[in-house]
Amino acid sequence: MEFRKKKSYEDIYKWHRSNNGTCFYCYEDAPVAAKLVGERGICQECLAHFRVGHVGTDRHVITHLTKGLRSHDETVAWLRKQSVKLAPNGEHNGIRSYLAINNLGIFDYYHDIIYGSADIAEVDEKTARKIMDSYNAIEIYQDGAIRICY
Ligand SMILES: [Zn+2]
Known part of the structure; x- marks a missing residue:
């Protein structure tokens, strides 16, 4: 699977509680490039292709990517x-x-x-x-x- 842009609100904490991969964007078990909730987050592949789809859903990644600004x-x-x-x-x-x-x-x-x-x-x-x-x-x-x- 690959990076999928989030088009609507999705609860990242609900995903975190489920057993649906370590990456919020491809739902694969892949090495985490940036931790978003606990030990899980977004993988390198998805981070490289990341595009904002829904500001609320993507808020953790947005915060991560803008912290150097x-x-x-x-x-x-x-x-x-x-x-x-x-x-x-x-x-x-x-x-x-x-x-x-x-x-x-x-x-x-x-x-x-x-x-x-x-x-x-x-x-x-x-x-x-x-x-x-x-x-x-x-x-x-x-x-x-x-x-x-x-
Ligand atoms: Zn991924």
């Missing part, structure tokens, strides 16, 4: 290079907030709900989950550190 702009550039679309969502004490978009089609379609001008109670539970899954709120600090809410 030293400024807000470097981290933003890294995310853009990974084709992650960022919608600015305010600034507080020099920490900038964004919505990192996982699914642009859904994000755009439900824009009014996401930005609070329409009520999420208007849609059914399954749609609500789909909307919540279409983006992750993130914060990028001046020193380049990133915090991903999921």
